Amino acid sequence: MKPILSVQNASFHYGGNEVVQDVTFDVQLGDYIALVGHNGSGKSTLLKLLLNLLTPSSGKITLWGTPINIFSDWKRIGYLPQNVQLFNPLFPATVREVVALGLLSQKQFPKRLTNVDREIVDNALKQMHIMSLADRLVGELSGGQMQRTLLARAIVNTPELLFLDEPVSAIDTETRNDFFTYTAKLNKEKKTTIILVTHDIEHSGGYANKMLYLDKKILFYGNFGQLCASPHMKQHLGEEIQHIMCHQHS
Amino acid sequence: MSIKIISIIKCAGIVLIIALVIFGLKSSLLKKDILSSQHKIKVVTTLYPLFHFTKQIGGEFIDTILLIPPGVEPHSFEPKPRDMMILNEADLFIYTGPLMETWVEDILKGVSNPNLVVVNASRQIKLIPAVFHEKSDGKEGLDPHIWLGLNNDLIIIDEITNGLIRKDKKNSLVYLKKAKEYKQNLESLDSEYKAGLSNCKKRTIVYGGHYTFGYLAKNYKLNYVAAQGISSDAEPTIADLSNLVELVKIEKIPYIFYQELSSPKVAETIAQETGTQMLLLNGAHTVTKQDFERDISFIEIMKNNLLNLRKGLDCN
Amino acid sequence: MDIIAILHYGFIQRAFITGIFVALLCSTLGLFLILRRLSLIGDGLSHVSFGAIAIGLFFGIYPLFVAIPLVILASIAILQLTERAKVYGDAAIGILSSVALAIGVILASTSHGFTVDLFSYLFGNILAISTFEMIISIILSVVVLLVLYLFYYDLVSLSFNEQLAQVSGVSAKKINMLLVVLTAITVVLSVRVVGIMLISSLLILPAVTALQVARSFKNALILSASSAVLALLIGIVISFTINIPTGATIVLVNFFFFLFALIRNTLRPLIRK
Numbered sequence: 001m002k003p004i005l006s007v008q009n010a011s012f013h014y015g016g017n018e019v020v021q022d023v024t025f026d027v028q029l030g031d032y033i034a035l036v037g038h039n040g041s042g043k044s045t046l047l048k049l050l051l052n053l054l055t056p057s058s059g060k061i062t063l064w065g066t067p068i069n070i071f072s073d074w075k076r077i078g079y080l081p082q083n084v085q086l087f088n089p090l091f092p093a094t095v096r097e098v099v100a101l102g103l104l105s106q107k108q109f110p111k112r113l114t115n116v117d118r119e120i121v122d123n124a125l126k127q128m129h130i131m132s133l134a135d136r137l138v139g140e141l142s143g144g145q146m147q148r149t150l151l152a153r154a155i156v157n158t159p160e161l162l163f164l165d166e167p168v169s170a171i172d173t174e175t176r177n178d179f180f181t182y183t184a185k186l187n188k189e190k191k192t193t194i195i196l197v198t199h200d201i202e203h204s205g206g207y208a209n210k211m212l213y214l215d216k217k218i219l220f221y222g223n224f225g226q227l228c229a230s231p232h233m234k235q236h237l238g239e240e241i242q243h244i245m246c247h248q249h250s
Numbered sequence: 251m252s253i254k255i256i257s258i259i260k261c262a263g264i265v266l267i268i269a270l271v272i273f274g275l276k277s278s279l280l281k282k283d284i285l286s287s288q289h290k291i292k293v294v295t296t297l298y299p300l301f302h303f304t305k306q307i308g309g310e311f312i313d314t315i316l317l318i319p320p321g322v323e324p325h326s327f328e329p330k331p332r333d334m335m336i337l338n339e340a341d342l343f344i345y346t347g348p349l350m351e352t353w354v355e356d357i358l359k360g361v362s363n364p365n366l367v368v369v370n371a372s373r374q375i376k377l378i379p380a381v382f383h384e385k386s387d388g389k390e391g392l393d394p395h396i397w398l399g400l401n402n403d404l405i406i407i408d409e410i411t412n413g414l415i416r417k418d419k420k421n422s423l424v425y426l427k428k429a430k431e432y433k434q435n436l437e438s439l440d441s442e443y444k445a446g447l448s449n450c451k452k453r454t455i456v457y458g459g460h461y462t463f464g465y466l467a468k469n470y471k472l473n474y475v476a477a478q479g480i481s482s483d484a485e486p487t488i489a490d491l492s493n494l495v496e497l498v499k500i501e502k503i504p505y506i507f508y509q510e511l512s513s514p515k516v517a518e519t520i521a522q523e524t525g526t527q528m529l530l531l532n533g534a535h536t537v538t539k540q541d542f543e544r545d546i547s548f549i550e551i552m553k554n555n556l557l558n559l560r561k562g563l564d565c566n
Numbered sequence: 567m568d569i570i571a572i573l574h575y576g577f578i579q580r581a582f583i584t585g586i587f588v589a590l591l592c593s594t595l596g597l598f599l600i601l602r603r604l605s606l607i608g609d610g611l612s613h614v615s616f617g618a619i620a621i622g623l624f625f626g627i628y629p630l631f632v633a634i635p636l637v638i639l640a641s642i643a644i645l646q647l648t649e650r651a652k653v654y655g656d657a658a659i660g661i662l663s664s665v666a667l668a669i670g671v672i673l674a675s676t677s678h679g680f681t682v683d684l685f686s687y688l689f690g691n692i693l694a695i696s697t698f699e700m701i702i703s704i705i706l707s708v709v710v711l712l713v714l715y716l717f718y719y720d721l722v723s724l725s726f727n728e729q730l731a732q733v734s735g736v737s738a739k740k741i742n743m744l745l746v747v748l749t750a751i752t753v754v755l756s757v758r759v760v761g762i763m764l765i766s767s768l769l770i771l772p773a774v775t776a777l778q779v780a781r782s783f784k785n786a787l788i789l790s791a792s793s794a795v796l797a798l799l800i801g802i803v804i805s806f807t808i809n810i811p812t813g814a815t816i817v818l819v820n821f822f823f824f825l826f827a828l829i830r831n832t833l834r835p836l837i838r839k
Contacts, residue, residue, distance in 0.1 A: 110717075
């Protein structure tokens with residue numbers, strides 16, 4: 001089966017440092033990958049490379065066979081950025097308006113939103129249980145509410161490939177649980193391929209089917225069966241953590 | 251834009267700025283060269299009329315410098331360090347008066363030149379108040395544009411001559427002779443004005459610039475209405491403009507006068523509103539670059555003004 | 567003379583009409599600029615105009631032919647500084663503004679002098695607008711507002727979060743450049759018509775007023791435009807009634823609207839309780 005996303009020998013330098021080193025991996029349709037690593041391991045940078053927000057210093061990245069620098073089919077992609085990168089709290093947009101922006105990737109110039117689009121947006125709001133917040137300003141939302149809003153925006157165009165950057169690091173338990181339930185559903189029922197970046201290694205086994213462990217280089221990439229059987233990873237993670245992850249996964 | 255192109259633009263920008271600075275310095279050095287020639291006294295003047303008078307009186311016996319460059323509005327002029335340097339090396343400094351060149355006191359504080367004689371051209375002149383709004387309560391302020399009263403110019407000539415004599419007794423006879431000649435020219439110009447403006451159908455000058463011609467209007471018994479006050483920063487209000495428009499309509503005034511060098515927008519507005527045409531009334535605050543280079547005379551400027559006044563006021 | 571009577575004057579009519587279009591234009595453009603921390607760009611680009619006009623006069627070229635391309639280049643340079651040199655928008659504006667002003671001052675002070683008074687050509691006056699200027703302003707407003715309408719969602723998306731916008735297929739480069747170039751053209755043409763004080767304040771005040779009380783982005787745009795137009799109308803009337811300069815009055819009315827909105831915004835959470 002042809003991979004959805006293919007990365008070959010991608011590297012990225014920044015100011016004399018090699019932040020991402022010679023990374024090679026493929027992502028298949030229906031994968032749910034936990035992209036893990038400690039802070040500074042290069043995982044956010046790698047994510048940006050995969051989204052064409054940064055250009056690799058060397059190597060090749062393709063999406064559905066198309067080189068990423070000429071890829072333009074962005075409606076097939078959904079992206080939930082890290083909460084910290086956000087925006088001006090005075091930004092005068094409502095939840096509805098922000099979620100609607102997610103449909104832009106489907107539009108050509110001149111971009112306009114139709115009534116059909118408004119219904120799609122409402123559906124996304126309902127799925128995220130934020131319909132009651134539809135007309136609230138995004139600056140007035142709590143962390144969890146903002147997360148739901150951004151997730152709604154990420155999935156409103158029913159993407160085939162969904163990128164999530166540290167989506168649950170700073171939010172309440174209820175939102176977190178809802179989040180994992182929802183993404184699991186997306187992955188299983190709609191075959192949405194998901195790449196989730198997190199520094200929380202321990203709990204990744206609870207939702208992902210594969211793990212990409214990054215520390216500038218790829219230390220491990222494979223499914224959890226392989227992870228649990230790997231003595232190299234046992235040594236690296238520590239026996240306890242490996243045990244937790246594998247226990248969760250099974 | 252690639253990084254290379256940005257570097258090139260940055261370099262070009264820096265080169266451009268350096269070139270301009272060198273150019274500016276070069277021009278100022280040229281000024282300095284003039285000042286360093288021996289034998290002649292160095293006279294610095296502020297406004298063009300003073301510059302011109304001084305040159306007429308002093309001739310080739312002195313070096314005359316115009317401090318405010320041509321084209322620069324004297325009301326908004328700000329002296330620079332180079333100007334201080336020029337004053338430090340000068341023998342004589344002539345300015346119109348503290349109301350006109352408000353920055354003179356400050357700049358003189360910074361000048362350390364015990365040799366410098368300072369001439370306030372308005373010293374002996376009685377300033378008249380500017381009559382700006384019709385219902386003026388006299389608090390409008392005094393009019394600093396003294397050089398537009400030809401009677402004042404006679405006094406100014408004397409002040410300049412005394413200053414020159416103080417610094418250069420050797421040539422005092424020459425200065426006195428030239429001053430006398432020039433004063434005669436001014437007096438005959440005054441007679442031309444008196445004759446030319448004695449029999450006019452209209453006696454009101456409507457001026458779409460800032461208040462300048464108070465002295466001239468008084469001397470020849472004309473009414474003078476300006477759109478803006480003395481300061482060139484002042485803006486006319488709606489009432490100012492509509493009053494002028496009504497005045498033009500009621501008195502059937504055929505021409506609006508506009509100011510030298512500044513944008514004539516206000517005069518154009520009044521002219522468009524009243525269907526009238528425009529004529530230049532040159533207040534000689536400053537002159538254009540071209541006029542400066544051909545040494546335009548103050549008398550020529552005033553003669554042109556007289557022509558325009560006679561046309562605009564419908565005189566015979 | 568009362569307010570109805572002065573409406574018969576052509577210059578008053580042109581003041582109202584031009585003022586309304588320029589207010590609509592600047593208040594809309596200004597909202598997008600404020601959100602990208604480029605609020606002082608009106609002020610900054612007008613200083614660049616000054617330097618550009620000085621350069622034009624110095625080399626004997628019709629100033630507007632020099633001013634428009636140079637100001638556009640300056641606006642792009644401001645953009646590049648914010649993107650590549652990681653300089654914040656307001657600092658980038660300050661850099662270009664002071665350089666341009668310095669160049670203008672140097673050129674204006676050379677002993678050669680000029681044929682015109684530089685400053686007076688830079689500062690328009692809302693009461694002295696010619697018919698030609700009015701038409702240019704109307705065309706400019708319509709064109710720029712149309713462009714903003716066509717690129718509305720791109721601009722909103724980009725203002726919200728640049729990376730999210732990129733991943734939605736919005737070209738940050740192109741849209742940013744579009745925004746600053748539109749601003750450059752607006753500033754160069756409008757400064758000569760209504761003056762820098764008015765343009766600078768119209769690009770800032772209505773937008774910040776709207777941000778205090780807006781309930782959605784569309785709402786913010788409408789409020790910004792409305793408050794600008796209303797302030798213009800009220801400003802002209804008040805300046806006539808108490809006989810003070812019109813341009814400055816309009817600015818102050820805009821400011822009072824902002825104060826009013828600010829107070830409402832501050833009191834709102836207290837009222838809820």
